[in-house]
Amino acid sequence: MDDGEEGGTSLLAWVRTVLSALLCAGTSWTVLMKAALKACRTTATKAGSGNPTTFEDMLHGNPLKLPRYPIPSLKMTMQRWLESVRPHLEGRPEEWQRVKQLAKEFEMGDGAILHRCLVQRDAYTAAHPPGVFGKHTYVDYHWEDLYLVGRYPCAINCNPYMALQPPPKTYTPIHSDPQVATAAAFVSAHIKYVDMILSGKFEPDAGICVHQHALQVGTARTPKRGCDTLVQHHQSQHIVVITGNRMYAIEVFGSRNKSSQSDCHHVRTHAAVQQGRRSHLSAAALATAMEGIKAAARACPPPVGFVGYMTGTDRDSWAHVRAALEASNGVNMASLQAMDAALCVVALEDGPDVKAAPLMSTAAARAFLTGQCGRNRWFDKHQLCVLPSGAAAVNFEHSYSDGMAWCRNLGQVWHDMYSVPSRTVKRLPAVPTHTWPVPVRELHWELQPQILKAIALAKDGLEADCSGLSVELLDFRAFGRADIKRWGVSPDCVVQMAFQAAYYALHGRLPAVYESATTHRFHHGRTETIRTVTSASLRFIQALQPASGASKAEKRKLLGAASAKHRENARASNAAMGVERHFYVLKLLARELATGAESMGKAFFNHPVFELTSTWVCSTSNVAHPFLAHFGFGPVTAAGYGLGYMTQADYIPICISSFAAAGTDASAMARHIEATLLHIQDICN
Structure with missing residues (x-):
């Protein structure tokens, strides 16, 4: 998600984000209002006051009195996961039914046990800081595995x-x-x-x-x-x-x-x-x-x-x-x-x-x-x-x-x-x-x-x-964030749709897409994943295909629907209500609690669909600030793309990276992204 826009969000907008995520989970309005009041009380001590803080308090304390990182309900996580999986199983109704059954069995069985264990650990840590299972968030104890344990260069x-x-x-x-x-x-x-x-x-x-x-x-x-x-x-x-x-x-x-x-x-x-x-x-x-x-x-x-x-x-x-x-x-x-x-x-x-x-x-x-x-x-x-x-x-x-x-x-x-x-x-x-x-x-x-x-x-x-690394910088100048906002859609969504359409054109299938969201409004918050591929985005990508026969008006309507869904998912991820961090810790807990060679949740976590939709073929991140010119990073999988982009006011620079030997092509990806962005401009104008 756009780190620049998120960095300037007000406290009120943050509260709205949290409420939006809770509402998606079916929480009652009474609970929502209590959550809003609590968020205001716990955050308002110094937030926005501009009061300086000491180095020691920054390093060891919580000077803004930010809330603790929340754990989503298992039901919410499973619901969001199924939503993200469905477009990858388009046209395969029998497999979709099997995956739904697999998710239900995990939610009612091993998943429920693992989730209870996680909640209990987090409650213990919160009551006995700094704790042995995580100092400030339920992810803390395992966060080093994401970076420091990795043996890759x-x-x-x-x-x-x-x-x-x-x-x-x-x-x-x-x-x-x-x-x-x-x-x-x-x-x-x-x-x-x-x-x-x-x-x-x-x-x-x-x-x-x-x-x-x-x-x-x-x-x-x-x-x-x-x-x-x-x-x-x-x-x-x-x-x-x-x-x-x-x-x-x-x-x-x-x-x-x-x-x-x-x-x-x-x-x-x-x-x-x-x-x-x-x-x-x-x-x-x-x-x-x-x-x-x-x-x-x-x-x-x-x-x-x-x-x-x-x-x-x-x-x-x-x-x-x-x-x-x-x-x-x-x-x-x-x-x-x-x-x-x-x-x-x-x-x-x-x-x-x-x-x-x-x-x-x-x-x-x-x-x-x-x-x-x-x-x-x-x-x-x-x-x-x-x-x-x-x-x-x-x-x-x-x-x-x-x-x-x-x-x-x-x-x-x-x-x-x-x-x-x-x-x-x-x-x-x-x-x-x-x-x-x-x-x-x-x-x-x-x-x-x-x-x-x-x-x-x-x-x-x-x-x-x-x-073996291909790098391509696409300096797209036909339009930027200001024009997209006049079209009434999310600038971030427009670029994400271009990524999905470009990959679809090159490889004939939807990619699993990771977009980074920030959770820095929680104490020691880091990042969460926005799963940008949705059923709404699939319908829009399909409408862009030459054989679809869709009119401009139909494509424009589908883009609006994809944009609305993208915003909803982004807000949930920024409120720490995404899928990835929750599943990541549950999976590690399953290994920790394994008896012999058998681990809890094995059927779910090892299922091909789980692997398919968690292997980030397109790893993406959006950082938009006027003092930055462009940014980039490498792919996170051998057969994937790294896509660093900025939705600047009047242009969109995109750094595309891939490994040439893996059947990917950064130059071709750049051409298809540019063509899709111009197609979207034609639709919206």
Whole structure:
């Protein structure tokens, strides 16, 4: 769902969302009104007041007094699941009847037992925080399985990118080198944002959980055998710049009253940060430092081995190499610690493939997503990627944060970078700056032959993965969100219908489609899935086919029905009343409670229809903000598509990715999406 629109929703709209979901479940009006009053009471303490909150409260508390993540009724979940399954069984009435019977048996049997167990656990946890089964939501205990347990590489499979809009034409760059100018301006604004969080000046968005914003400060994903860990370094003072596959640390904070550069290296306490005694390295000084880094990297021969390639390979291989690096000597350990603790990583691209790549190009999208096959990348950290042209994007590590949190960060950072006034984005607080000469320290590595061999294998594997990945950026300019709203339908629905129709045209069947919805209006809420394929969307897709004979008026009516259903499903998912998280935890509980080789709910969870409709052939997400140019990510299944899109006011950029060897075709998908969007325009005009 559109993170931008959802981020600006008022408390009243949130209450309406919750009520809509409850109403769909058949809840009485008396219960609905009580739920509304409770939501208002529990959310109104600070939501929308703009009162700053402390870093500790953001990290460990619930400063907005947000409600606990709800558990849908099993009946509601089964009903929604059957609705999402029905269009995939169109024309197969006997199989549809069997699936309905299977769902009923699960709901009345194993499912009921598992659901009761889940409800009891959640009640226990809520009464005895932090609890052993989940600190704040019923999904918490299992959430790490979605990201940190996965042994797949972060590159392509996990990390998305968000590309920033270029500066306004009236902006005067702080440096003649556009790459250095963009990087220095971004870092200067980003460390202001970090300092705002640490100093207790962060003003929460109305009714939006702030926990992820606290995690934006110096958090690193660390590879471990079987399951990665997250480590936060909120007292960090430095950033890391990577170029020419070499890594350099720059200290960006210092004491306001300090006159000697040596004191810049003194580690300040968090209390000192709160008292506001430190100053920031100025944007001009950052630009000078980065200019020197580029010159130093060019003057050096290529490094014998680039450890960053390991962050783009499978997690167990990286965990093995990292353990060897930590055990080998203090030089390697110090470099690993510097990478982990960096407030951000800046990747200055230097390869020939991206020298002339404009911002709105497939070459730029590929560079932002993977780098040049992992060159100048450290995928375990959020990193700013800047092309020689100055075009930039943030490639972010996804395990602990979602798009909404990073859109808040990037919105304030972008407006501060270019001094752009806004009625909806608050300016970052002014800070003292310094220009003292700051020593730039290269991070060194002493690599044993077996580690160099592992790095070479990781590099070859990443190159193979990247060469097998197709990326296409569709910069659709015929219309945008403003035109669609005049048609009286959901902008998000229009794009989703284009995805379904394009896949249908290419592959002859409906895809299982995942669209990300945000649940950040609950304490520690993350995401839920909008199952966008519905019977209403199927009827519309069928009407678009040349042989249907449907008139424009009929197609327009079917689009309206599909849009209404899409809105209903999106609202339910944003209210945590979707299907995926509930089923996910029930399935894990079934494994936990299994006796021998037999697990509860096996007939249901292992049924081919369950697998078919939970294998996300089209993984989609919509993030629309005017300071962003486009964003994208890789497919989540081998034979699928990754579809990152933005319903901007007057255009719709879509990044399409797929694996060529799997029978998918990103270029053909782009052509069919464009054709469908133009068809819809013709229908609505």
